[in-house]
Every structure is written in structure tokens, then in C-alpha cells.
Amino acid sequence: MDYNIDLDNITVLREKGIDLLFQFGPILLKSLILLLVGRYAIRLLMKLFGKTLEKYEIDPSLATFFKSFLNALLWVLLLISVATTLGMEMTSFVAILGAAGLAVGLALQGSLSNFAGGVLILVFKPFRVGDTIEAQGTIGEVESIDILYTKIKNFDNKVVTIPNGALANNSMINYSQKPTRRVEIKVGVAYGTDLKKTRNIILEVLKLDQRIHADPEPLVKFVNFGDSSLDLIVRVWVDSENLWPVYWDNIEAIKEAFEQQEIEIPFPQRTVHHLYSEGK
Incomplete structure (x- = not known):
């Protein structure tokens, strides 16, 4: 008797399962196909959109932003379509989406700030x-x-x-917004050095570099009495992309010119005085 009841129950469940399969199977299959086709269509549209942006030479910053935004929008529309195909009412889905959006918005205030x-x-x-x-x-x-x-x-x-x-x-x-930049080189020479001679040597070195602009003209000025040196500042204007090459090349060229002209480059020194006579 028990075995017959179990078999009857199994038969009923199987029949219900078959009915549900025939009832919802086509809907699930249709939704799955829509999801796969939509996914492929989004990829294709994004490629076409990217080529269009390249064709019209849209700024790379805007292009990246537009592609990210369009990709997110297309996926939202696809998910809404899949939900509608599954039988979910649009008003209910919009209400759920709105509530979820509010909750996510409160949780992701930082992300919304980043978006803005x-x-x-x-x-x-x-x-x-x-x-x-x-x-x-x-x-x-x-x-x-x-x-x-x-x-x-x-x-x-x-x-x-x-x-x-x-x-x-x-x-x-x-650092890239302006086409020109100012190069600043700090130079120190020993106390007692002829500053006019030093200035002329530096200016002669700068004249040899064609990357340095003539207007505004190079500037070499005495700026400070250092602990061990007389400090000068060298300022020249160059194209932005030449800033560091000009700095490196000319600071080395100035050092070599000083050596050739016997201009002393100082280093920190200390003078020690003995307070006691020798032997004590």
C-alpha cells in the first residue's frame, strides 16, 4: 500500500514537472537566448562605437568615458528586457529597480561623487x-x-x-598644459670668485644649446650668501618636452666650463682654532 502511494506521488510530481517544463521552459530558453544575443550585440555595438569615436578623432578622455557609460547603459537595458521576458511586470521591476537604486546610492555615495x-x-x-x-x-x-x-x-x-x-x-x-616651461639651475661658487666672469661663462654655455629660447632671454643672478658659497640662480625657458634634458645637459656643461676656467666649486668647510699652546 505504501509503495503504491509513493509511486502515485512520484507520478504526480513528474507530471507537474513536465507541465512546468512545457510552461516555463520556452520562456527560460527565450530569456537565455535573449541574454546571449544581447551580450554579443553589446560587444558589437561597443566596437562600432569605438571606431566611430576614432574616426571623428574624439578626445581620448571623452572616448573612454563615453564607452564606459554606454556599456553600462546597454547592460541595464538588456537586463530589463530579460526580466520582462521572464514575465516580470515592468511597473514592479521599475519599483524594485528604484528601491535598489536608492539603497545602492546611499551605500555608494563616494562612487556617485567620483562619477560627478x-x-x-x-x-x-x-x-x-x-x-x-x-x-x-x-x-x-x-x-x-x-x-x-x-x-x-x-x-x-x-x-x-x-x-x-x-x-x-x-x-x-x-605640467603639460602650457607649451613652454622654465628650467631653474642653482649654482654655487667659492667666496672671492669674480661674479661677472662666472655669469659670462654660464651665459656662453647656455648659448650653445639651441633648445633654449632667446625670448625670454636666459637669466643668471646672484641670490644668496651661502655658508660656504656665493649662490647664483640660472633660469631659461624651453619647450615643455625639453625641460629635463636641458637641465641635465647644461648643469653638466656648466660644471665642465667651471673646471676649464678654474672657477672653484665649493664644498662645506670648518675652521678649527686651538685655544691652548702646543704641548699643553
């Missing part, structure tokens, strides 16, 4: 991809500007990720 910061950066353009900037204790080249974060490659080839909110709301130095 990214929009401000792309609108006002304080820097672009490829610029060298200093921000949040990091100096390096901007690699990408995404929806929430900006990636900076420093001079050690390390990538630093900085939230856009911090970049948009704090001070930042852009």
Missing part, C-alpha cells in the same frame, strides 16, 4: 590623457580617465588609481 567628478573633469578638462600632472601626492602621466577613477603612470612605471572625486575637488598641477 569624472563628468566635471571631462567638461572642464583640467587635464587630458597623456598630460603629466601632480595630484594626491602622485606625479605622472595620465593613462586613462574612466567613469569613477583616473589612472596615472608615475616615473617608476607604476600605475596609481585616483578617485575622480578627489581630483575634481582638490588642487592639482598640470
